[in-house]
Amino acid sequence: MGADRTALDGLMKDVFEEGVSEGVNNSFPLKDEFPVQKVDWKGGLGHKWTAHVGRNVSPMFVGEDSLFATAGNQQHKQGQIGMRKLMARIRMTEEAMDDLVSSEASFRNGMTDEKTRIIDDIAKREEFALSTDGRGVFALVDEDPTTDATLELDAPGGITGDNFGNRFIQRGMALAAINPSTGAIRTGVFSVTSVNEDGTDVTLSGTPTGWLNNDYIVQAANTSVTDVLDTSYEKAYWGIEALIDDGTNRDNYFEVARSQFANYKSYVVSSVGAFSLDVAQRTVDVIHQKLGGTTDRLVMHPSVRREYIKLLAADRRYGGGDLQSPDGGTKAMTQGDLTLGEIKVKAIRTVGLDRVYFLDTKKSGFKRYEANSGEWVDRDGSIWQRDGSGSSARHAFEAWYFKRCQYFAKQPGMNGRWDGITGQTLVVVRDE
Numbered sequence: 001m002g003a004d005r006t007a008l009d010g011l012m013k014d015v016f017e018e019g020v021s022e023g024v025n026n027s028f029p030l031k032d033e034f035p036v037q038k039v040d041w042k043g044g045l046g047h048k049w050t051a052h053v054g055r056n057v058s059p060m061f062v063g064e065d066s067l068f069a070t071a072g073n074q075q076h077k078q079g080q081i082g083m084r085k086l087m088a089r090i091r092m093t094e095e096a097m098d099d100l101v102s103s104e105a106s107f108r109n110g111m112t113d114e115k116t117r118i119i120d121d122i123a124k125r126e127e128f129a130l131s132t133d134g135r136g137v138f139a140l141v142d143e144d145p146t147t148d149a150t151l152e153l154d155a156p157g158g159i160t161g162d163n164f165g166n167r168f169i170q171r172g173m174a175l176a177a178i179n180p181s182t183g184a185i186r187t188g189v190f191s192v193t194s195v196n197e198d199g200t201d202v203t204l205s206g207t208p209t210g211w212l213n214n215d216y217i218v219q220a221a222n223t224s225v226t227d228v229l230d231t232s233y234e235k236a237y238w239g240i241e242a243l244i245d246d247g248t249n250r251d252n253y254f255e256v257a258r259s260q261f262a263n264y265k266s267y268v269v270s271s272v273g274a275f276s277l278d279v280a281q282r283t284v285d286v287i288h289q290k291l292g293g294t295t296d297r298l299v300m301h302p303s304v305r306r307e308y309i310k311l312l313a314a315d316r317r318y319g320g321g322d323l324q325s326p327d328g329g330t331k332a333m334t335q336g337d338l339t340l341g342e343i344k345v346k347a348i349r350t351v352g353l354d355r356v357y358f359l360d361t362k363k364s365g366f367k368r369y370e371a372n373s374g375e376w377v378d379r380d381g382s383i384w385q386r387d388g389s390g391s392s393a394r395h396a397f398e399a400w401y402f403k404r405c406q407y408f409a410k411q412p413g414m415n416g417r418w419d420g421i422t423g424q425t426l427v428v429v430r431d432e
Contacts, residue, residue, distance in 0.1 A: 030130050030240075030299075030348045031123065036407065041371035047081045049254065049410070053261040079255035083371050084134070084237045087402045088122050090114045091387065094395050118401055119374070124431075126237065128168050130407070131350040132157040133241035133249040136232035139165045141177065141215040142200075149193075149204045151175075153217065158249075159241065159352040160419070163426050164199035171195050174223050176231045177208065178216040185228040186211050189220045199428035240299070243366070243409040244268075244357055244417045254408065263291065267358075267416040274423050275307040280340060283358055283416045293360040293414030295343055300356045302347040303424040305332060308340070353426060358416035365410025372404040 041047070054075030062068045097111055129136075137158035141151065142165060153165025169175070169192060177186040188211070190204035205223065219232040242250040246268040247258035258265045267286045272279060287293040300308075309330055316330075332338055338345040351357065376383040377400040384397040409415070 029346075030127055030350055036366045036368040038373075039367050039369045041083065041369050041404070043371070045080070046083070047369060049079050049081060049408075051077045051079055051256045051261065051264065053077050053256070053263060077256055077261065079253070081254050081369060081406055081408055083369070083404045084129075084235060084406050085402060085404045086122060086125060086129075086237070087400060088118050089398055089400045090118055091396055091398045094397070097397070115376075115399070122374070122401065122403065126403075127350050128157070129237040130239040131241070131348075131352070132159070132236065132239045133245070134236050134238035135216065135234055136218050136236040137178075137216045138168045138175070138219065139217045141211055141213055141217065144213050147207065149190075149207055150201050151204055151208055151211070151217075152201045157241075157352065158216065159355070161353055163353060164428050166195050166199055166202050167431075169195060169202055169217075174220040174225070175202075175204065176218055176220040176225060176228075176233075177211040178218055178228065178231070178233050179212075180214060180216055183228065183233070185226065185231065185233075186215060189223045189225045191223055195430070197428070197430070199430075237405055238407050240351065240357055243407060243412055244359075244415045245412070246417075253412065263413050266412050269416070269418050271420040272356075272418045272422075273420070275304065275311055275421060277311065277340075279418070283418070284341075284343075287358060287360070287414060287416045291411060291413045293363060293411070295358045295360055295416070297359040297361055298340060298343055298345045298356055299348055299351060299359060300345070301351055301353050301424075302349060303353065303426050304356060304421055305338070305345060305347040307421065307424050308338070308345065349431060352419075354419065354421045354424070356418040356421065358418075360411075360414040363411060364414045365408075367408045367410070369406045369408060370404070372402065374401065374403040376401050 039047075052074065056072035056074055058069040058072035092111060092114060100111070100113075135158055138156070139153040140155040140158065142154040142162075143152050153169075154162050156164050156167035171192050171194060173192045174189055175192060176189045178184070179186060186208075188206065188208055190206045190208060192202050193205055194203040196202060216233065221230045225231065238250070244266045245253075245258075246265040247253075248268065251258050253264050256264055267283060267290065269279065269283060284295045287295060309332060316328075330338060332347070335347070383399045385399070387394045387396040387398055
């Protein structure tokens with residue numbers, strides 16, 4: 001019998017494509033787009049900031065020889081900005097370090113790959129924080145406790161809404177439930193074994209007995225956690241939902257009460273309904289009337305941007321140099337920025353699903369305070385540390401990475417926000 005492929009199978013090699021195919025999204029547009037000034041952290045108890053909260057009320061029209069108002073004064077209040085910390089770690093065995101070094105033995109150096117990609121993973125978590133309000137809430141429980149391990153979720157990022165509740169949750173995370181009334185941790189912490197593709201729920205490693213409707217779902221360090229200290233609750237950077245707010249999410253704005261000093265409230269339109277050009281004009285007018293803010297950027301989810309495009313479709317004429325081949329699209333087809341009255345319209349995939357943020361990027365004083373912009377823990381002389389000692393020792397090593405930052409807007413009242421936009425078609429797309 002002559003030789004065929006089966007007979008000569010032992011001589012054949014696998015032929016590999018060059019490089020590594022990327023199966024995760026390493027683009028973080030909100031962080032890139034958010035216009036901030038970097039400020040070094042001075043340490044101590046934190047940065048004090050002074051808020052001008054009131055005017056001298058004594059100016060008064062008077063008649064001849066009449067009394068005039070008693071002396072007034074400017075009113076100021078001091079607030080304080082604190083730090084928030086983000087940490088991650090990697091673990092490798094000695095064999096993994098040694099055997100994935102050369103290009104002949106691996107597609108990439110294993111140690112380099114782990115250290116490089118953890119930076120992207122941290123950036124992904126930062127993007128979540130910048131899109132939310134700093135509580136670290138991934139979602140809310142969507143119904144009272146179930147009798148199995150399926151956990152129904154809504155309000156992704158703690159932002160009201162029925163769609164895509166598991167939006168920010170990844171398989172393998174440890175999740176805890178927080179009582180929203182007390183801030184206490186509920187009994188039981190479970191790991192995520194799967195994430196439903198339709199966005200409605202996750203499957204846990206156990207049944208979450210005692211978790212209640214509207215409990216906050218947050219990340220826990222591991223499934224043995226029993227203290228809220230060991231969860232991410234109230235430990236995330238303050239994002240756009242906290243900075244641009246009327247007190248609904250954050251009344252205590254870095255120790256200045258928005259309920260007392262309305263200058264530090266952003267203009268928030270709740271339950272907007274359908275995207276409206278009239279409401280958009282009203283919003284920018286109110287922002288300008290309040291503190292002189294001039295909106296120069298609109299940030300929204302792509303599904304909301306489509307509502308804006310649809311609003312103008314009937315009045316838009318086909319473009320293109322050849323009328324035999326008209327072009328009915330916009331720059332949004334290639335993810336280019338649109339405009340609304342010369343204001344740049346930016347679509348960001350991680351922001352609230354029914355939100356529009358009206359930003360004055362020039363006068364709001366957006367800042368990022370940095371105590372540490374990101375580094376490997378090496379205070380004791382080495383990045384890599386042995387895993388365990390004595391009878392618990394393993395021939396493996398860990399490395400820890402951390403950042404300490406906080407975001408701040410000196411003039412939050414120069415910005416606005418829409419809540420509750422309706423009509424959009426949301427396609428659940430997992431951001432891996």
